Amino acid sequence: MQLDGRLSRMMHLLIHMDRANGPITSGAAAEMLHTNPVVIRRTMAGLRDVGFVRSIKGHAGGWTLLKPLESISMLDVYKAVGQPRIFAIGLADPAPDCLVEQAVNASMTSALEKAEALLIAQLGEVTLAEIAKDFNRRFSASCANLP
Amino acid sequence: MQLDGRLSRMMHLLIHMDRANGPITSGAAAEMLHTNPVVIRRTMAGLRDVGFVRSIKGHAGGWTLLKPLESISMLDVYKAVGQPRIFAIGLADPAPDCLVEQAVNASMTSALEKAEALLIAQLGEVTLAEIAKDFNRRFSASCANLP
DNA sequence: CACATATGTAACTTCAGACATTACATATGA
DNA sequence: TCATATGTAATGTCTGAAGTTACATATGTG
Known part of the structure; x- marks a missing residue:
């Protein structure tokens, strides 16, 4: 079996949506994640169901983000x-x-x-906002290397 | 993907081998595990390689067990x-x-x-001998219910 | 020695589930 | 009206464990 990447993909996409001004289409999202628009719609359906x-x-x-990244944990x-x-x-x-x-x-x-309990606890401790902050650090660091 | 049951199967079989007098054939082992003799030989090859x-x-x-269950952890x-x-x-x-x-x-x-580190630590803390002891408790308990 | 009984292994098939793709219905703004 | 979106069903693709078949090889026994 190949790995289930839905959690990782959706976290990635939600942070991009937070940084976008308007709505992001399934087609644009599919390009960001290097996948297919139907896969985006199929997976995002769950995120829409919970608001x-x-x-x-x-x-x-x-697609538009409705909640702040601070309020969404992994x-x-x-x-x-x-x-x-x-x-x-x-x-x-x-x-x-x-x-x-037996x-x-x-x-x-x-x-x-x-092990599962620890993983769930770890996922619950990190919000997407913290991951976005980590991105900002990485972005600044990458700019520092430019002329 | 279906679950990978090799760890669980081999633990099961090693404890049966400890309780057997002579060697156990792949055919007999396959009946115990409700599977195929070739699957037994294929999976046991790894256990043979480490002695x-x-x-x-x-x-x-x-097949014969060469080491005491006390010396084999999950x-x-x-x-x-x-x-x-x-x-x-x-x-x-x-x-x-x-x-x-990123x-x-x-x-x-x-x-x-x-989570992986915790799982590995958990697997390292339990020997097959302890699982065999747990079996003995279960066996005694099941006999207590008989007339 | 001949033969039944084992393992060793290669070469398939089967199966499950995420992911990819196609097709088409439906909704919506210009 | 029409281009642009999503919604969803149906189907194909891919991966790896498990199952299966086939046959080579080794080893006691008569």
């Missing part, structure tokens, strides 16, 4: 795109008859749940 | 099966030109790396 963005059809339409975006499965490894059989396998599952599940 | 098990061809052949098995990819989510582009995306990647990577 982070609005979409307008027709002339001068497109976890909020993760939930909005449908809480994709986190792990690529897991149990061979989640409900086995074999008692040995014991194995208990240990595996315990380890995975702790 | 956890030995394989013998021909009559009365099969992490050891994880490494022996080839350190499969842990996460199903990740970066859309690991080396983007866009500075916004900032997004930095935050995502930081969160994922912390």
